[in-house]
Amino acid sequence: MAGAPDYSDDVFFNEVDLDAHSAKTVESEAIEFFPTDYRIGRTKYIFVTGGVMSGVGKGVFSASLGHLLKHYGFTVSQIKIDGYLNQDAGTINPYRHGEVFVLEDGTECDMDLGTYERFLDDNLNRNNYITSGRVYRIILDKERRGEYLGRDVQVVPHVTGEIKNLIRTKAHEGPYDILVVEIGGTVGDIENIHFIEAAREMLYDEGRDNVMAVHVTQVPYNASAGELKTKPTQHSVKALLQLGIQPDIVVCRSAIPLNKSVRQKISLFCNIAEDRVVSSPDTDSIYRVPALLDRQETVQIVADKLNVNLPQRTDQRPEMFDIYLKYLSGSHPEIRIAITGKYTALHDSYVSILNALDHSKVAVGAEITTEWIDTTDFSSDQALDEGMLDGISGIIVPGGFGERGAEGKIRFIQYARENGLPFLGLCYGFQLAVVEFARDECGMLEAAHAEFDAETETPVIYLLPDQRKLTGMGATMRLGGHEVKVKVGTEAHRCYGSESAVERFRHRYEFNNQYRELIEHKGMVFSGMTPDEEIMQILEIPTHPFFVGTQFHPELTSRPYRPHPLFRGLVQAALTYAESAENRQVAMEAGQAE
Numbered sequence: 001m002a003g004a005p006d007y008s009d010d011v012f013f014n015e016v017d018l019d020a021h022s023a024k025t026v027e028s029e030a031i032e033f034f035p036t037d038y039r040i041g042r043t044k045y046i047f048v049t050g051g052v053m054s055g056v057g058k059g060v061f062s063a064s065l066g067h068l069l070k071h072y073g074f075t076v077s078q079i080k081i082d083g084y085l086n087q088d089a090g091t092i093n094p095y096r097h098g099e100v101f102v103l104e105d106g107t108e109c110d111m112d113l114g115t116y117e118r119f120l121d122d123n124l125n126r127n128n129y130i131t132s133g134r135v136y137r138i139i140l141d142k143e144r145r146g147e148y149l150g151r152d153v154q155v156v157p158h159v160t161g162e163i164k165n166l167i168r169t170k171a172h173e174g175p176y177d178i179l180v181v182e183i184g185g186t187v188g189d190i191e192n193i194h195f196i197e198a199a200r201e202m203l204y205d206e207g208r209d210n211v212m213a214v215h216v217t218q219v220p221y222n223a224s225a226g227e228l229k230t231k232p233t234q235h236s237v238k239a240l241l242q243l244g245i246q247p248d249i250v251v252c253r254s255a256i257p258l259n260k261s262v263r264q265k266i267s268l269f270c271n272i273a274e275d276r277v278v279s280s281p282d283t284d285s286i287y288r289v290p291a292l293l294d295r296q297e298t299v300q301i302v303a304d305k306l307n308v309n310l311p312q313r314t315d316q317r318p319e320m321f322d323i324y325l326k327y328l329s330g331s332h333p334e335i336r337i338a339i340t341g342k343y344t345a346l347h348d349s350y351v352s353i354l355n356a357l358d359h360s361k362v363a364v365g366a367e368i369t370t371e372w373i374d375t376t377d378f379s380s381d382q383a384l385d386e387g388m389l390d391g392i393s394g395i396i397v398p399g400g401f402g403e404r405g406a407e408g409k410i411r412f413i414q415y416a417r418e419n420g421l422p423f424l425g426l427c428y429g430f431q432l433a434v435v436e437f438a439r440d441e442c443g444m445l446e447a448a449h450a451e452f453d454a455e456t457e458t459p460v461i462y463l464l465p466d467q468r469k470l471t472g473m474g475a476t477m478r479l480g481g482h483e484v485k486v487k488v489g490t491e492a493h494r495c496y497g498s499e500s501a502v503e504r505f506r507h508r509y510e511f512n513n514q515y516r517e518l519i520e521h522k523g524m525v526f527s528g529m530t531p532d533e534e535i536m537q538i539l540e541i542p543t544h545p546f547f548v549g550t551q552f553h554p555e556l557t558s559r560p561y562r563p564h565p566l567f568r569g570l571v572q573a574a575l576t577y578a579e580s581a582e583n584r585q586v587a588m589e590a591g592q593a594e
């Protein structure tokens, strides 16, 4: 009779008691890494990995995907994972790794979180950012508390388990419909291998309906052959397969759009349906990316894969970033804005400033070209080469640390103040504007900033009282969102249209109130401060067309649909300045012609 085979005589089954055997040798391997009340399937996960090379734009892709999913009506959040052993980005030099972004809760993190906040139009928190250092800190602390008693603590399951727990904690916090988790670096890096393993485990633990994988690669263009080359992508997907992950979507970054045959090749070699090979060619604006993904039905693919119904598309914003698309198709008067700084060679160090300018230029209707001025080699007695500022209609002095470049920045601030050139000083820029004003307008020739002259007798900027006893580095500055009380009738008040704002800070030094009376007497106004009026947070000079400094970083909270009011104020003032310079020029030429 046909049927189930009879194994009753099988030696293995008769002689070995499997349960008894396992009980004697090891305890259960199954360690649960779930937050309390966590329900599998409530949140769906999209893991984004990168291949071929770093810097292909995974951050912009992840943010665009988040934006798109939110636009369709899902509740969404995003996590950025970085492989390095730093616990956060607080001690990382922006010249090496790009800007340090600061969240409302004071977390110092990777600049990708800035892109997420701008695209999601949402405030993120500490749970949106995971580094190896943070994971290891949790594990080492637990081990010392005896929480793994009796066990050897291993990469699998403990490290991967803690990673899964952190990811699930963020999901549970919403709870969100979808969490986009971007794993930094490239597949094959030793640094991020435990994160990719955690993603693989989650694909299994939570099920294929609840977790999917997207791989973003670069498809190089071979100009002499006139074609896109798919081989690096094939290799990269194979590397991911070796780690146990079959991507569900491959996003191909390239100089030109993929054609059908390139899609077919990638489809065949990477086990992916042709319509799941998404083309992401270079564009003139990152704000085009969501619409570009939408045209390839990315959300439909995601919904299909994750087995969810597509919610109605929200109609509040008829087109994604429509104001940008409209702006890009028009023509606008051009203005040039100078940015001074140490890290001018690496624009990623100032990425939020560039974004804030972008938001404002769309709102104001101007084309902005940025000019970078490296102030590193200036000495205090060196005269300014004013030719450097020809054609410039606004100047930004950004945040910074240490002595290098400070005197140079002071020269540019002085020029802006004396010549009615619109100026915005950010954090260090605010502090240096005080030093310049004290020296030049208040007769305090030796006025200095304690950060570069600890011995000065006139420290107009000095260490915050809380900072004086601190010795450690990392997460020790005055960080995150704090309230600013805005003085009625000032430029700041005109810009904000409100008497209070929450702004993000990252500093150790502050204005020394001992000099407040003298400085205000000479015409500088502190138009923003803490509600208790202890810490000065915005300065301005009312007789100047636009001279504003902020102890906080307004660039961090500027959003595509809500440009930061002070950036907008600067751009508007720069446009007016440029137009009046043009009028002066026309008048002069007319005068000469007569």
Ligand code: GLN
Pocket: 398, 399, 400, 401, 402, 426, 427, 428, 429, 451, 506, 507, 508, 509, 510
């Ligand atoms: N170095 C200055 C301080 O610590 C300014 C910091 C900054 O520009 N973010 O206060």
